[in-house]
Amino acid sequence: MQRIFTPGPVEPYREALEALQRPMISHRSVEFKKLLASVSEKLSKLVKLDGVSVLLSGSGTLATEAMIYSIVAPGDGVLVISYGVFGDRLVESASRRGARVFVVRRNPGEPVDLGLVEDLVSREKIDWIAVAHVETSKGHRFQELRALAGLAESLGSRVLVDAVSSLGGEELVYWRGLGAIASCSHKALGSFPGVSFVMLPEDMVGRVGKISREHPPPRYLDLSMYVESIAKGSTPFTPAISLMYALDGALDRILRIGVEKSIEIHRERASILYRRLNNEAISPLIGSQDHRSNTVAVFRVNSKDLNASMLVDMLEKKGYIIAPGLGEDKERLIRIGTMGGISTEDLKELSDEILEILGSHMQGGSPR
């Protein structure tokens, strides 16, 4: 049997799996209305949002892109703080939207100087600051999010958060200064991929309506249509009903144990990996403990006989599925998700396997 430790999709929690199998219902039925309201309210509760949580059928990228296309007008100034592939995807989406896009790129582990951000926002007339809360390609946690929200608030700008890999695993509440939060079902919430959502504070609901009238995005990405429908207990398009049931089950779970506890669980899981996978053959990519994410732990493989993608393949043969680095990091980094229905024992076993593989290769290799 294979166990899955990728940074999403993840092994679904039992509560999600059981709910997945409920009988099909019409999306115009009373039962569906209840399901939609239930999921939406639980999502808002998760981040203490006073506003609307809009459900979409699609991946986390759909949610981040619907957020950008429904909030950013062509010509708006957008500053993206990017730590890797997913930050760069925000750049790409905002550029396609026709925004004036500015990018601050940082290496994983490096903090961002908020003074620099302040200067840029003023000088370049930045309307929106977009950032991935956890950069899935590098395991960097954008620790300055709360401070950035405060800064944005003071400057009359708003922060658009890609919380795909953070919600449920990192501290995230609706801080003033945030404009919207986009996330999805199949990461730290531990449900199945195919449902995502955008959380909109009350005062941004008018904004998405205005954008829909003046610069209409494709309908599938038009959050104002979803907001209008949700008020009537429906969705504008046929939703992935089974996956909504599953997400509802996963939300029951996280709210039952408590969001704080869920974050603590992920922190504990990640710390097992960061502590154990730290020797001359393998070590955490990020030095700064403050910026190591709880949900996606990324390691540099330093063995000269075995690169990261070989390690991933060898683990797969033993039934452990982890992810290599993305793009040019493929041979250099491994990425381990700590999310979903796995245990600390699983992570200990996994790290033992990794150490054993690397150890046997170190011994078998030529002297360094």
Place this chain on the structure above:
Amino acid sequence: MQRIFTPGPVEPYREALEALQRPMISHRSVEFKKLLASVSEKLSKLVKLDGVSVLLSGSGTLATEAMIYSIVAPGDGVLVISYGVFGDRLVESASRRGARVFVVRRNPGEPVDLGLVEDLVSREKIDWIAVAHVETSKGHRFQELRALAGLAESLGSRVLVDAVSSLGGEELVYWRGLGAIASCSHKALGSFPGVSFVMLPEDMVGRVGKISREHPPPRYLDLSMYVESIAKGSTPFTPAISLMYALDGALDRILRIGVEKSIEIHRERASILYRRLNNEAISPLIGSQDHRSNTVAVFRVNSKDLNASMLVDMLEKKGYIIAPGLGEDKERLIRIGTMGGISTEDLKELSDEILEILGSHMQGGSPR
């Protein structure tokens, strides 16, 4: 227990339900590559397509909109032939894309004069003709699709087909002159909602690449990204893996019984309804038998004591879920889907119930 006879979602076939429950896998795994190739090839086989069938995670609307945004450039001439709500949605999407949009609106049951279409295409420099093969709001089948494809071919235009409610239930092969076919999992294929697809003939692959470079749509709707990924055995965004498994199961089913047989089954199911629900209290909306769809049967409720939406509610109390008309048709029309895991016996029972409800109301009502 409730039985679902809506025009989508439908009661999934057993093959889809069983496949839904397979264990989660990584979308970067070898197993996923096989799944993706399997689904894509089976879809192409379904319509005898020489090209690429691209999988999306989302509803049928996502597929039709990705088709429009990835093929139509702003400023292109688009002619939509509309028979109702879903035809009008094509108008809306093409307008949002910035196309020059022309509409020919017809009442359900009315044929379209292809001479008129020919004149319009030449006069208005129409690049693309868009049409819903089955108009889900009225149950109209666009019987002239094959002839329209031939006409488009001769005029240097191409037809973009919304086959959401037709694929697997109506005759549809990749006829020359078609530019793309968009459809989804949860209609006549009988799987779960949340996966959809666009079938592109070989010579349109270059087109979506060109549009992506010159007029990039949102990434989630950019078919060229999916085409590039599928060649490498992956998807650009995390896919709804469980729903892809389910669709694969449903595709195995339809290819095993044969597409012709599947169409015949839907024709037979619909004919039960059209034949039985035809008296002074209820009758098929569409007179022309050629234009009555096999998949969505729509009826006018003529009782003066009971309108359509009351009938829908009374049936729901007895465990039969059908749909009322959309928008202003809500009190006037009922819509019954003949798709998914239901039997002809189910449809006979349903029609008996409808006749009984209407009969008792006729008797109880004042003399007409």
